[in-house]
Amino acid sequence: xxxxxxxxxxxxxxxxGISIINCAYENTAFDYFPWYQQxxxxxxxxxxxxxxxxxxxxxGRFTISFNKSAKQFSLHIMDSQPGDSATYFCAAxxxxxxxxxxxxxxxxxxxx
Amino acid sequence: GxxxxxxxxxxxxxxxxxxxxxxxxxxxxxxxxxxxxxxxxGLEFLIYFQGNSAxxxxxxxxxxxxxxxTGGSVSTLTIQRTQQEDSAVYLCASSSQGGRYEQYFGPxxxxxxx
Numbered sequence: 001x002x003x004x005x006x007x008x009x010x011x012x013x014x015x016x017g018i019s020i021i022n023c024a025y026e027n028t029a030f031d032y033f034p035w036y037q038q039x040x041x042x043x044x045x046x047x048x049x050x051x052x053x054x055x056x057x058x059x060g061r062f063t064i065s066f067n068k069s070a071k072q073f074s075l076h077i078m079d080s081q082p083g084d085s086a087t088y089f090c091a092a093x094x095x096x097x098x099x100x101x102x103x104x105x106x107x108x109x110x111x112x
Numbered sequence: 113g114x115x116x117x118x119x120x121x122x123x124x125x126x127x128x129x130x131x132x133x134x135x136x137x138x139x140x141x142x143x144x145x146x147x148x149x150x151x152x153x154g155l156e157f158l159i160y161f162q163g164n165s166a167x168x169x170x171x172x173x174x175x176x177x178x179x180x181x182t183g184g185s186v187s188t189l190t191i192q193r194t195q196q197e198d199s200a201v202y203l204c205a206s207s208s209q210g211g212r213y214e215q216y217f218g219p220x221x222x223x224x225x226x
Contacts, residue, residue: 032212043116043203043217044155089155097211098168099145099157 002027004092006103013110019077021106023090026071032093034100035064035075037086044089048075080110114138116218118204124224125194133189133221137206144187145207145215146179150200158202161187162210194225 005024013019034049050057050064050073057064063076077084087107091100117136125131137144146158157171161181172178181187191198201222205215
């Protein structure tokens with residue numbers, strides 16, 4: 001009930017392509033779903049976040065799609081660039097509102 | 113302004129020793145979090161402080177782990193009698209209010225227990 005499952009574990013995309021990372025959760029009480037980007041040696045940084053009252057949120061090249069009935073959400077990176085090469089984590093805010101529950105992460109490599 | 117800072121950036125200690133890790137949150141942020149990042153377990157929540165409320169300690173893995181936050185600002189995570197499985201990157205984050213607000217992460221402290 002407290003898990004967030006993320007796939008794939010790693011992803012290789014050509015420059016200009018679309019990167020898609022998927023996450024699923026069990027607890028219907030979760031109501032805040034952020035995506036974090038992490039570069040080696042740095043802490044995670046918020047990329048984009050969504051609440052379950054909307055089905056999609058777009059910021060620049062990054063889009064979250066949210067399917068409340070399926071308890072799934074995904075990150076789409078359009079026109080992927082080498083600078084997007086990083087590890088991406090999906091997360092959900094726990095029921096108490098005190099902590100993020102993270103997926104295991106996806107290592108994205110964008111080849112030029 | 114300055115982001116979340118953590119010290120030391122790296123710490124190597126012998127098994128059985130105690131260690132203290134420090135976090136300076138963003139000024140004015142009332143919420144502070146500790147997470148642990150390891151290869152096998154990903155990012156795991158440890159503890160949450162919010163203002164003067166009792167902390168949420170539900171993520172602490174054992175009673176060897178403790179944390180305090182003094183004056184609503186700086187926080188220290190203490191690990192007693194360190195074990196090799198404690199080796200990980202310990203990340204601190206802060207947010208302006210509670211968990212539904214953006215959490216800003218520090219660069220982490222890499223702890224290696226030999």
